[in-house]
Amino acid sequence: MSNKLLLEIITPNGLIFSGHVNNIRFPGEEGEFGVLPEHTSIFTLLKGGIIEFTKENGSIEALVINAGNVTVDKTSVIALVDGAVAIEGKGSDIAKSLNNIRELLKDVTDSNLIIASVESRLS
Amino acid sequence: MANLKEIQRKIKSVSGTQKTTRAMKLVSTAKLRRAEELAKKSSLYAKKLNEVISKIAASIQDSKAGGVEGLCFDSTRTVKRVAIVFVTADKGLCGAFNSQTIKTVIRLIKDYESKGIAIDLHIVGKKGYEYFKYNKREIKHHVIGLSSSPDYDKAVHFVASVVEDFSNKRVDKVVLIHNGYKNMITQELKINQLLPVDVSNIQQQVNDSTLEIEAYNEEVVLEALLKKYIEYNMYYSLIDSLAAEHSARMQAMDSATNNAKEMVKGLKIKFNKARQESITTELIEIISGVESMK
Numbered sequence: 001m002s003n004k005l006l007l008e009i010i011t012p013n014g015l016i017f018s019g020h021v022n023n024i025r026f027p028g029e030e031g032e033f034g035v036l037p038e039h040t041s042i043f044t045l046l047k048g049g050i051i052e053f054t055k056e057n058g059s060i061e062a063l064v065i066n067a068g069n070v071t072v073d074k075t076s077v078i079a080l081v082d083g084a085v086a087i088e089g090k091g092s093d094i095a096k097s098l099n100n101i102r103e104l105l106k107d108v109t110d111s112n113l114i115i116a117s118v119e120s121r122l123s
Numbered sequence: 124m125a126n127l128k129e130i131q132r133k134i135k136s137v138s139g140t141q142k143t144t145r146a147m148k149l150v151s152t153a154k155l156r157r158a159e160e161l162a163k164k165s166s167l168y169a170k171k172l173n174e175v176i177s178k179i180a181a182s183i184q185d186s187k188a189g190g191v192e193g194l195c196f197d198s199t200r201t202v203k204r205v206a207i208v209f210v211t212a213d214k215g216l217c218g219a220f221n222s223q224t225i226k227t228v229i230r231l232i233k234d235y236e237s238k239g240i241a242i243d244l245h246i247v248g249k250k251g252y253e254y255f256k257y258n259k260r261e262i263k264h265h266v267i268g269l270s271s272s273p274d275y276d277k278a279v280h281f282v283a284s285v286v287e288d289f290s291n292k293r294v295d296k297v298v299l300i301h302n303g304y305k306n307m308i309t310q311e312l313k314i315n316q317l318l319p320v321d322v323s324n325i326q327q328q329v330n331d332s333t334l335e336i337e338a339y340n341e342e343v344v345l346e347a348l349l350k351k352y353i354e355y356n357m358y359y360s361l362i363d364s365l366a367a368e369h370s371a372r373m374q375a376m377d378s379a380t381n382n383a384k385e386m387v388k389g390l391k392i393k394f395n396k397a398r399q400e401s402i403t404t405e406l407i408e409i410i411s412g413v414e415s416m417k
Contacts, residue, residue: 014164
């Protein structure tokens with residue numbers, strides 16, 4: 001049994017991320033939830049928030065999404081999201097990526113909370 | 124001499140046409156690149172979305188959900204009225220692109236009508252609308268201007284009436300037809316049964332682990348997913364069709380340019396022959412004039 005999950009994050013503009021990960025955290029409609037390998041098959045909706053996952057090499061990556069759904073299987077996770085922006089950037093790039101995130105979240109309720117948490121990550 | 128002038132005029136007009144078709148080809152090539160990129164990017168999302176919905180449809184077959192959501196997955200219901208939604212271009216000059224779609228639609232209509240099933244036509248694009256209007260067919264709903272500039276919100280608006288008919292049980296089946304993009308030189312006609320969700324061809328690929336829908340509110344989840352599925356399929360067929368339209372036009376204009384080139388070549392030969400002939404006649408006239416003076 002493989003203890004790795006194949007994560008695919010797809011937006012209407014194409015594939016955002018595809019690769020093996022150790023664990024993932026999703027902003028579910030009913031609250032945040034984590035997914036580890038061998039998770040039971042489930043389908044649920046996602047709301048605006050942060051998807052965070054640990055890659056095979058241990059590095060943690062995060063991206064902000066506005067809405068979508070996710071299909072979890074034992075070995076694979078497919079997240080279909082409407083829009084996504086990666087949380088990254090150093091120095092002057094931070095402002096730019098924050099702007100992108102604000103733009104993405106303009107239709108999402110309690111977006112301030114998400115933005116605040118993004119800001120704390122970046123600084 | 125009059126003949127010569129006429130040929131010259133023809134050559135000029137054909138080369139003019141050739142210039143136009145070449146320009147149109149270049150425009151289509153540029154537009155195709157953009158449309159193709161958009162279609163390619165979205166195709167993955169559309170594919171995965173359909174996969175997810177198929178999986179859910181398969182797992183829901185047994186549990187028979189109620190309400191509108193259940194209706195969307197119920198493939199056993201008898202079909203009395205079918206809504207055919209199809210996409211054509213707003214503009215012509217793209218070879219058999221539009222007529223192919225129209226032909227398929229006519230075939231489907233005949234097929235259904237022979238079984239005593241009524242048809243609702245929902246048309247995107249001027250060409251399809253004009254055809255069916257000319258043939259005095261009843262058109263339920265049409266929209267012009269959407270296929271040349273696909274827009275998500277407008278697509279949603281257009282498809283909403285179809286979905287409403289379906290959930291009111293006025294329509295028992297929704298079929299979506301468009302001429303899709305395959306590669307630069309080929310288009311592929313895609314007939315997609317939108318509602319009820321088609322489960323017949325995916326049954327085998329569903330693995331043993333049945334998919335569970337998070338229990339807190341199954342109906343909300345399904346409704347959201349179905350909405351997305353329908354809207355996105357509609358939108359995707361628009362952008363796919365646009366890419367195909369440009370590739371079809373590019374090809375049509377390319378062959379038109381080539382034909383014009385051939386024609387100019389033929390006309391030039393004709394022109395030279397006529398010129399030669401007139402010179403010969405003139406020479407004969409001069410010579411015979413000289414001869415008669417001797």
